[in-house]
Amino acid sequence: MPSRCVSKQTLQRLPTYLSFLRTRSGEASKYVSATAIADALGMNQVVVRKDLASISTSGRPKVGYVREDLIQELERFLGYDNADDAILVGAGKLGRALLSFDGFPQYGLNILAAFDTDPAAANTRVGDKMVLPLEKLPDLCRRTKVRIGIITVPGEHAQQVCDLLIQSGILAIWNFANVHLEVPPGILVQNENMAVSLAILSNHLKERFSTK
């Protein structure tokens, strides 16, 4: 199956469609149209139609899409059907919260194990995940061919951990540390930056306040 190329904007919208369709699973009609999705989500109809067209060819004029088929196509495209393995580094508060979050398998992410330098944290469990000493990371990565690394260490250690992950063969990094990571070409860094969200919220309030 060739991987179709979609724009980053489209890719960001696809999970929204999927989660919307999942909430509508119990509905009477077998079918759903791009128009209906757009109206329900308050989006432009053509945007939705184009996005869906970029990942599916099962839409039929007048009818729309078979809802269950579209859900499956979205799941497949987003990789939710075959889980990617991941390891997590940093078993602090945030790391432990992520480890105990049971929603990841639903999104195609399977955390194999966690790592921490703190000897007190090492060799404990969080939920059903082992926390191992950091020294064991390179070996486990190579053995399991894991490709995703999750960084939840304090900012000052993030680059160091990032380098170690890349040396160990990691190809994509989900970075929760609030620092910029320097990586060689071909490695993806996805920053999960709550500061960005907070900035948007705060800015909205400021603008709303100043125009009222």
Place this chain on the structure above:
Amino acid sequence: MPSRCVSKQTLQRLPTYLSFLRTRSGEASKYVSATAIADALGMNQVVVRKDLASISTSGRPKVGYVREDLIQELERFLGYDNADDAILVGAGKLGRALLSFDGFPQYGLNILAAFDTDPAAANTRVGDKMVLPLEKLPDLCRRTKVRIGIITVPGEHAQQVCDLLIQSGILAIWNFANVHLEVPPGILVQNENMAVSLAILSNHLKERFSTK
């Protein structure tokens, strides 16, 4: 102070500059240039220069910006200097993790209290935050004029909670539930959707794999 208007893209980049500048606080030179920031973050120089120009006028040719001044201007623009109050609804795993996260004041967010329908959770504490029964929400909101609501309830209850928040005078919602929220105009919903990040990671791996 009039609130300058910046594009959403710019607004998303500003926190990155700030966190980068903060990591450089100990450096020798008092000054920092847009060029230097761009190089360090692997960004286009003109993007950085335009972004900085949109929130600051203190840049001087040949010299650049006084680092500490620029940090302050960014903090002020992003609202990190005067904290916004917020309340959180849903004291499950994610909610409790956010309640015990001590980094929010740094970003200008102050969680006043949390709410939950579960009688077992109500009237307990998480860190130094009280968890109160949901019935007390409208009253507390009106009394404290809190404007930000954080939703960490399961998806099926999110809309209901959202409606209650808006009735209680909330103007901006930080939504961690993975569902679309219907709100009246003027209310901002900022979705913190990990599914989006995971989709981007997964897509990167898929593309990299198929082109190798």
Place this chain on the structure above:
DNA sequence: TAGATTGTTAATCGATTAACAATC
């Protein structure tokens, strides 16, 4: 057939990039 919906082609809009003038 008529109408609703898809998907495509063209037009618009906005953001990024490039080139350059201004300034210390």
Place this chain on the structure above:
DNA sequence: TAGATTGTTAATCGATTAACAATC
């Protein structure tokens, strides 16, 4: 002064929107 940096103006690029043809 010369050179580095800012900030602006114009050109390019990509995404969104609008108009329309195709189809069931």
